Amino acid sequence: MKDCIKIVEENRLMKTKKRIFKFFTIADYIEQETWLTKMHQDGWQLVKIMFPILFVFEKTNQTQAVYKLDFKNKSADADYIQLYQDYGWEYVTSCEGWNYFRKIDSQVSDEEAEIFSDNESKIQMIQRIYTHRLLPIFLLFFGNLPLMLNVRNNVTSSVAHYIVTVYFTVFILLLIFGVYALWKLVKLKRSLK
Amino acid sequence: MLTEKLKKSYVPMTESGFYILYCLQTPQHGYGIGQRVKEMTNNGVSIGPGTMYGVLSKMESDQVITFVREEDKRKIYVITDLGKEILAIELKRIERLYKNSRGESIDED
Numbered sequence: 001m002k003d004c005i006k007i008v009e010e011n012r013l014m015k016t017k018k019r020i021f022k023f024f025t026i027a028d029y030i031e032q033e034t035w036l037t038k039m040h041q042d043g044w045q046l047v048k049i050m051f052p053i054l055f056v057f058e059k060t061n062q063t064q065a066v067y068k069l070d071f072k073n074k075s076a077d078a079d080y081i082q083l084y085q086d087y088g089w090e091y092v093t094s095c096e097g098w099n100y101f102r103k104i105d106s107q108v109s110d111e112e113a114e115i116f117s118d119n120e121s122k123i124q125m126i127q128r129i130y131t132h133r134l135l136p137i138f139l140l141f142f143g144n145l146p147l148m149l150n151v152r153n154n155v156t157s158s159v160a161h162y163i164v165t166v167y168f169t170v171f172i173l174l175l176i177f178g179v180y181a182l183w184k185l186v187k188l189k190r191s192l193k
Numbered sequence: 194m195l196t197e198k199l200k201k202s203y204v205p206m207t208e209s210g211f212y213i214l215y216c217l218q219t220p221q222h223g224y225g226i227g228q229r230v231k232e233m234t235n236n237g238v239s240i241g242p243g244t245m246y247g248v249l250s251k252m253e254s255d256q257v258i259t260f261v262r263e264e265d266k267r268k269i270y271v272i273t274d275l276g277k278e279i280l281a282i283e284l285k286r287i288e289r290l291y292k293n294s295r296g297e298s299i300d301e302d
Binding site: 078079080086087114117120124125 | 208209223224227239241242243244247251266267268
């Protein structure tokens with residue numbers, strides 16, 4: 001009997017939770033907002049994000065919600081969350097400097113569905129992403145480049161060569177994402193000016 | 194001290210920046226400022242939480258406003274002497290703009 005209840009319980013849990021792997025670069029926050037809003041409309045509300053790519057959802061009956069992301073280099077402290085709450089935004093979770101907010105209301109006006117009310121503050125957020133996310137990526141890459149090239153040319157064993165190649169590939173990927181994000185953010189910023 | 198660099202970044206001010214600094218002549222927290230601005234402008238100007246937080250943080254780090262105390266997790270700020278100096282310059286500029294927009298010219302200052 002106890003086991004039976006356990007299985008039923010597990011089944012219930014399985015149906016109420018959903019995990020989705022999805023990758024967004026740091027420049028894709030508007031796409032993330034749209035996707036999360038759509039997921040909520042389909043009955044899945046965001047619970048948390050593990051590593052930057054695993055989104056955990058749970059079933060909800062409330063199907064009208066708006067999601068917004070704010071980038072902040074410091075942790076989301078109490079007064080920050082309180083300010084959003086005062087404005088009717090529920091704090092959902094944080095991940096890698098991004099803070100996720102949700103407003104549940106079928107009657108929100110366009111104005112109330114925005115967290116930034118002017119272009120200057122939207123540009124300022126892009127500026128924060130530049131300084132606290134993109135700059136470190138480029139510094140990391142170019143700081144490591146001479147070392148990587150040097151090691152790569154001097155390794156003799158095939159295992160070491162393999163490791164260095166993997167390491168090198170990861171860095172190249174990082175650079176590609178970095179360049180893509182930079183290009184997209186520059187474009188976004190230009191459209192706001 | 195009001196440096197040229199600071200003056201350049203605050204004069205002219207953004208609409209949100211102006212209303213926030215103006216309201217902080219009396220101590221207030223972020224949401225309170227937002228509500229006050231809505232009243233003053235008959236809902237003409239509304240400042241979102243992201244914008245509010247960004248402007249308050251920047252103004253605090255530039256020492257244009259200062260943190261007074263915390264009340265129920267809400268940070269209360271007030272304008273500093275430096276902020277008053279900037280506000281005075283900005284008010285003068287807006288007054289000139291207003292007079293000129295009505296076809297009046299500026300007398301001595």
